[in-house]
Amino acid sequence: MNHAIRDFSINDPSHEDIYVLNCILQNDSSIQYAILSKNIYTESGGTPTSNSKDQYIKGANVKILYNNSVFIMKDTTMQIITAGNITEVNCYYIKGLIVDPGKVVSIEATAPNGKILKSTIQIPVIFFPQYFNYNIPPGPQGANYFSDELAWGWVVNNVSSTEIINLPQIEVYYKQYEGGTFVEKKIIMPLGSFTVRGYSDDTIYANAEPSYNYLTMEYFDIINTKMQEISGNDPNKRNYIIEKATFSILAVDPLLSKYYSQYNTYSQSFSIKLYPSDYSNIQGGKGIFGMYYNFSKSANIDSLYVYSFGYQYKPQ
Numbered sequence: 001m002n003h004a005i006r007d008f009s010i011n012d013p014s015h016e017d018i019y020v021l022n023c024i025l026q027n028d029s030s031i032q033y034a035i036l037s038k039n040i041y042t043e044s045g046g047t048p049t050s051n052s053k054d055q056y057i058k059g060a061n062v063k064i065l066y067n068n069s070v071f072i073m074k075d076t077t078m079q080i081i082t083a084g085n086i087t088e089v090n091c092y093y094i095k096g097l098i099v100d101p102g103k104v105v106s107i108e109a110t111a112p113n114g115k116i117l118k119s120t121i122q123i124p125v126i127f128f129p130q131y132f133n134y135n136i137p138p139g140p141q142g143a144n145y146f147s148d149e150l151a152w153g154w155v156v157n158n159v160s161s162t163e164i165i166n167l168p169q170i171e172v173y174y175k176q177y178e179g180g181t182f183v184e185k186k187i188i189m190p191l192g193s194f195t196v197r198g199y200s201d202d203t204i205y206a207n208a209e210p211s212y213n214y215l216t217m218e219y220f221d222i223i224n225t226k227m228q229e230i231s232g233n234d235p236n237k238r239n240y241i242i243e244k245a246t247f248s249i250l251a252v253d254p255l256l257s258k259y260y261s262q263y264n265t266y267s268q269s270f271s272i273k274l275y276p277s278d279y280s281n282i283q284g285g286k287g288i289f290g291m292y293y294n295f296s297k298s299a300n301i302d303s304l305y306v307y308s309f310g311y312q313y314k315p316q
Helices: 220-229 254-267 303-307
Strands: 019-026 031-038 061-066 069-082 085-095 104-110 116-122 149-153 166-178 181-190 215-219 240-252 286-301
Touching (some): 031 061, 149 220, 166 220, 181 220, 240 254
Antiparallel strands (some): 061 069
16 A cells, blocks of 8 residues: 655644643642643744743633633743753643532633633532441540451442542641651551551552542551551651541542543553543643532541550640
């Protein structure tokens, strides 16, 4: 079979401009960011890597539409430090915007040439059923026995639970005595890990991965291991004050879940694809508009359990 060969030039002025809008909202911050850019056309005949022309689009009208209000995002440059290296990123931002669960939120960006990109999402609503005992360690509060496994769950009530990717975890907040004062700290216990028993004297566990599950299981000995890590080899356990714990679900909206699922499938070592998924939920261009949300609930810590490690216990 014969194929026609056609010359290709990245500097072809007849190429189509592709505009890209990326914005991931977060509920644990009142500052939200967005990036608006487009593909590179060098005009000079050089390669994109040698060209100083910025992909970032300045002077656009970028706005968030939420709760019958319009929030205009401002143009700025921020510095990102990764492994000691400083990278400047041009972006748009808005202060004082916190999106509540269950709400519908939209973004719209109008470039200086009139090009419009937009998208709309709905934030998931997650709640925690009372029939789960959110206790550490597992079991009825104040009881003299504990379960070998912790089983906690949650419910998504405004969209299908199979459309939401989430990651459960326990956060234990404590104070550590350092330099003459107590310093606030926390330790994260990722749920959904596993142990290999009978092959080693040490507990082996792996961090949980984001998934569509809405029930999490954890072995009690892994919780013990993480509690012991708070003090490590410090013999003075009274230097540590346990204050509280929360059970958290880190969730994203259905459209962002779909993007993660497609990207994760392509990136797996045992997956073979000729072309990666080109997923986008932006009308008028490419990119991703989504929401990262942290739903949390207080978890009860048994005082006798805390004292068994030698720690102090002063619940907030």
